[in-house]
Amino acid sequence: MNKVVANADVAIKDIESGMTIMFGGFGLCGIPENCIRAIVNKGIDNLTCISNNAGVDDFGIGLMLQKKQLKKMIASYVGENAEFERQLLSGELDVELVPQGTLATRCMIAGYGIPFVPVLAGVGTEVAEGKETVVRNGRQYLIEEAFDADFAIVKAWKGDTMGNLIYKDTARNFNPLMAMAGKITIAEVEELVAPGELDPNMIHTPGIYVNQIFQGTDYEKRIEQRTVRKRS
Amino acid sequence: MALNKEQIAQRIAKELQDGFYVNLGIGIPTMVANYIPSGINVVLQSENGLLGMGPFPFEGDEDADLINAGKQTITTLPGSAIFDSATSFGMIRSGRVNLTVLGAMEVAENGDIANWKIPGKMVKGMGGAMDLVAAAKNIIVAMQHTDKAGNSKLLPQCTLPITGLRCVKKIVSDLGVFDITENGFVCREYAPGVSIEEIKSKTAGKLTIADDVKEITF
Numbered sequence: 007m008n009k010v011v012a013n014a015d016v017a018i019k020d021i022e023s024g025m026t027i028m029f030g031g032f033g034l035c036g037i038p039e040n041c042i043r044a045i046v047n048k049g050i051d052n053l054t055c056i057s058n059n060a061g062v063d064d065f066g067i068g069l070m071l072q073k074k075q076l077k078k079m080i081a082s083y084v085g086e087n088a089e090f091e092r093q094l095l096s097g098e099l100d101v102e103l104v105p106q107g108t109l110a111t112r113c114m115i116a117g118y119g120i121p122f123v124p125v126l127a128g129v130g131t132e133v134a135e136g137k138e139t140v141v142r143n144g145r146q147y148l149i150e151e152a153f154d155a156d157f158a159i160v161k162a163w164k165g166d167t168m169g170n171l172i173y174k175d176t177a178r179n180f181n182p183l184m185a186m187a188g189k190i191t192i193a194e195v196e197e198l199v200a201p202g203e204l205d206p207n208m209i210h211t212p213g214i215y216v217n218q219i220f221q222g223t224d225y226e227k228r229i230e231q232r233t234v235r236k237r238s
Numbered sequence: 239m240a241l242n243k244e245q246i247a248q249r250i251a252k253e254l255q256d257g258f259y260v261n262l263g264i265g266i267p268t269m270v271a272n273y274i275p276s277g278i279n280v281v282l283q284s285e286n287g288l289l290g291m292g293p294f295p296f297e298g299d300e301d302a303d304l305i306n307a308g309k310q311t312i313t314t315l316p317g318s319a320i321f322d323s324a325t326s327f328g329m330i331r332s333g334r335v336n337l338t339v340l341g342a343m344e345v346a347e348n349g350d351i352a353n354w355k356i357p358g359k360m361v362k363g364m365g366g367a368m369d370l371v372a373a374a375k376n377i378i379v380a381m382q383h384t385d386k387a388g389n390s391k392l393l394p395q396c397t398l399p400i401t402g403l404r405c406v407k408k409i410v411s412d413l414g415v416f417d418i419t420e421n422g423f424v425c426r427e428y429a430p431g432v433s434i435e436e437i438k439s440k441t442a443g444k445l446t447i448a449d450d451v452k453e454i455t456f
Binding site: 032033034035036058081082083084085091094095101103105106107108109110111113114125126127128129130131132133163174175176177178179180181182183210227228229230231232233234235236237 | 284285286287288293294295296297298299300301302303304305306307308309310311312314320321322323324326327330331350355360361362363364365366367368369372373399400401402403
């Protein structure tokens with residue numbers, strides 16, 4: 007049950023142009039930096055990307071946008087990215103905006119084996135256009151489908167060679183949901199340890215959901231909004 | 239004088255009750271955290287996966303792994319909890335979050351809100367706003383009463399794309415405090431020095447003035 011691969015290049019070798027990939031992270035927090043770099047270097051394109059955000063111009067998913075590797079972006083919020091805006095307005099890039107809770111839930115149900123779910127968010131809005139609805143107890147709900155992604159790529163704090171994962175602080179965000187949702191899940195971790203070194207009670211993602219794991223290198227962990235207090 | 243942004247936040251903070259779990263949106267709503275009344279304990283929820291959001295870190299202590307939904311570096315507090323995004327919206331959707339404060343471009347007299355998209359301009363996305371307004375039992379909107387051209391943002395119906403239907407319960411604008419009822423906007427309080435006539439002239443939606451209307455105090 008050893009799921010370890012050497013590095014990001016090996017982990018992503020079966021990802022091809024035209025595939026749908028989930029990327030964990032919220033803004034630049036908890037994004038799989040190593041795999042993004044490897045996909046940029048590999049140069050595949052026509053990718054459909056499911057991620058809460060689209061990175062910034064020169065970091066995160068923004069790096070793939072710069073190289074025009076994306077065909078479609080499925081996200082809840084895509085500000086802070088001028089190249090994204092340019093590609094969207096020029097028609098090079100297709101975008102599907104999804105309410106954030108719905109995005110999370112569509113990942114979650116994919117990992118739970120549930121094909122669709124009724125949600126209130128978006129009823130009466132543009133998000134509802136073309137969607138099936140159901141009424142229960144007088145309230146209308148939208149039917150939202152589980153995501154179907156070829157790969158999910160997540161970033162964790164610690165992982166063991168069997169693929170069990172622990173995330174740190176708010177770098178957790180969408181990562182455990184996407185880890186459960188991909189047909190194939192790749193996990194990059196800051197610290198890779200032997201089985202037994204992680205407390206089973208503390209595992210966030212059970213290894214059964216993870217196909218490949220490797221210890222990442224050179225994490226930049228860029229901060230988008232550095233807000234601090236002065237020491238008195 | 240109409241209220242400034244800090245005063246709007248300060249007035250909203252008076253709505254906080256001891257024991258509330260509260261989600262504060264970006265902008266004026268974030269400032270509400272600076273005016274939590276003494277003796278009132280509230281827990282701030284950040285929808286990227288944190289209950290018990292603390293203040294900004296001291297210089298040098300900032301951690302890229304610990305941010306709020308506005309992507310600002312923050313801290314945890316004793317008793318904080320971290321969770322994934324589905325759990326975060328689970329607690330919102332199931333009504334555990336007692337109060338949501340957010341900004342708006344327009345609010346209609348029936349409580350419809352528009353705050354995510356201006357047609358023809360860059361669409362940045364709704365983030366968590368649609369989930370929050372669809373679920374929260376108690377939504378207070380912090381907003382300017384009029385746009386830069388002086389047009390009312392409290393309307394008979396929204397003209398911009400809707401974020402959620404019939405969900406806003408209360409507005410604190412620079413001119414006053416308004417409940418949203420079956421009879422439209424009801425002015426409960428007015429900003430110091432702002433006349434009822436001014437509020438009437440700047441409110442396009444159906445407006446009534448409460449019998450016991452009074453000046454805002456802090």
